[in-house]
Amino acid sequence: MRASISRIKTFKACRKKWYFSYHENLVPISTPDALETGKAYHVRLEALENGEPLENDFSKDAAMAAAYEKYIFPKFKVIAAEAELEKRIGEHILHGFVDGLSEDGYIVEHKTTSHDISEGGEYEYNLLWDEQVLAYMSLTGKRKVYYTVCRKPTIRQKKDETDEQFYQRMVVWYDEDTESKIRVFVVERTDAEVEQFERDFESICAEMQEAEQESGKVYRNTCHCNSWGRRCEYSSICMNYKPDADYIEFVKE
Secondary structure (H helix, E strand, O other): OEEEHHHHHHHHHOHHHHHHHHHOOEEEOOOOHHHHHHHHHHHHHHHHHOOOOOOOOOOHHHHHHHHHHHHOOOOOOEEEEEEEEEEEEOOEEEEEEEEEEEOOOOEEEEEEEOOOOOOOOHHHHHHHOOHHHHHHHHHHOOOEEEEEEEEOOOOOOOOOOOHHHHHHHHHHHHHOOHHHOEEEEEEEOOHHHHHHHHHHHHHHHHHHHHHHHOHHHOOOOHHHOOHHHOOOOOHHHHOOOOOOOOOOOEEEO
């Protein structure tokens, strides 16, 4: 089996969601605004890392990218943007796309969030314990990952304020108390932890193969119906899904 860490995390969180996403290959047509901002930000950073100048349309993601260019970009060089990596582990293959590789060979991942990113806070704690870190370390053979994290602006556009005026206020917002809004986290783990991840990877791949063969093992985990503060994108079909039906809210890849 060829599996990504996203596929594994989805399987662990909710097998029903995994079934819709990775077995039925259903992709939601609409994307939440928060995810759209993150995607647009990533596109801008990829252009920047490829030597292209940042375009400015006075949007929120443009202000975020400008802050990255000012406060993060000078700290280290990303030599391979949007790289695909893979590694054979036992009978299975771990693969993944990463935002970039640093000059010293470490993975660089760009994150956006609406939450506080102060040192020692909840965001850093969750980042340190995310098993995605171990997957990245398994793929590279290195025991360190760089995460650049940019907090989305919390200020709102004022009445009668132009987009350009609002953009300038967002730029200034990053200049004030910068470390709580955009920063680099360096995550390190041990050899033993990565080796345990690889053993777990083999086990979970075997479970996914079994679930693909037996539909009765694809059950719903209601604890994840409203994860990350939003309703699951498959909620409209979860109760009464018909594989042969056409659903206008999804495309099948």
